[in-house]
Amino acid sequence: MGTAHASDPGEAGDTRRAIVRAARKHFTQGAFAEVGLRDIAQDAGVSAALIVKYFGSKENLFAEAISFETEATALLDCDLDHLGEHLVRTLLDLHDRASSDPFLRAVMAAFRPNGTHFSATFQEHFTEPLAARLTGPDIPLRTAMICAQLVGLGAVRVAVKLPGVTDLSPEKTVATFAPPLQNLITPHRESRSQT
Template structure:
């Protein structure tokens, strides 16, 4: 009985480890150039475990997208119209202390060359945009929300891949004012400029 519990615990830990390694690889290298062998090697496990836990590379990518979307959605659900810019600033600037925040955004950017994978990404982007429109009190403003999301993803790309300065090293506090201007201008929501929550 104890051995069975230990195996279950190890299985859960291995699955989570594969998910974290894959998320980092997919975010940094893209879907097409990442192999299941690379992921298994980074995780220090047998490549067959990817099939066991996720069925396929596509299943693993979908699981990575699901976790990224769940995190972004959780941020959105805890956000009021006044907090949208602060939440975006925290997610973008969180790269150094929490790489997962940035990886979730980068995962949505990388093209895959696989139409089914790209459709999954489009679905997540649509859902996030719809949620952002709801948060700001205007469910019809999805197009404007998509522009805000596109700008956020562009900032993530310029910070992580291109290292454009001063954007690449801007702090959460430094990003807050321009992001507030962006959200106010596009979503029509006057906001209080506030210090990011710690």
Template structure:
């Protein structure tokens, strides 16, 4: 970040992609309202007006981010049999605002914002439908929603205190419970 300032070649597609990427990271870490066009532009090393030109409005940019994130959701990367342990470990020991939960983070941050929520609502099924299919089994959609719900909730809970402030044994307890519960939802 920052070295883009020197000698960026004039390439519309590349800078458009860079803007989309920077916006994704911002929307994962901050509220819809909180993400500023000038911030995103600053990350890329570009003037804020360019975003308006490429994406139209802020809402359009957010929509583009959702479309882009929804495609390759990394929740479904990896072995199904290991899902619970993987996510539990990510939640308890992983760095906030990183890792395999990009899409969930965006939903989380923006769900309470009316403008973003209206957009999210449309895009939400684009995420849950394939995820439910991946989950499979009886009542797949319900279990998918429960999974994303629990993951998001613990994400909030962790963020509030900036990471779980537990000792090693407590972390193990939490991690184990989470792994069992999440895996139980996967297995049906």
């Protein structure tokens, strides 16, 4: 295992990102108590001591690893007419590129002692901006159902790894999961096209 040394700011930023990426993978796949700094360090190619130097504690690393502001922005960066497909494609990219799922991290954070803080942050960065863009009836319910479907996709694909879902190609996954999401996003347009 190589140990990274932060000799310049760019390298330090890369090292920090590698640590957070490895932490997200481990915290998504295991309970907080089961995840060790040494496991994260090994995945990130650094020493556990360097993780402590950058983050101070496992709790601080967890707090940064479960944050989702940047990912929430990327998830919502699409017009409403194509948002269902965009949400699924962006989530698949996060799964495959970073072994990470911001929805699963939010669920896991809810069980931590300061889970209400993360719940509020999740609402601020994802659910409230999403709800503000929706039109039509039952916006709070539709927003919750969109989140539930995205949590479910992450759970069966990343955490439980159900063969029926993990065996799907990315295109088939999008074709399967995007239409029900889109129907929640723009139900009034869907019903008008059927009349």
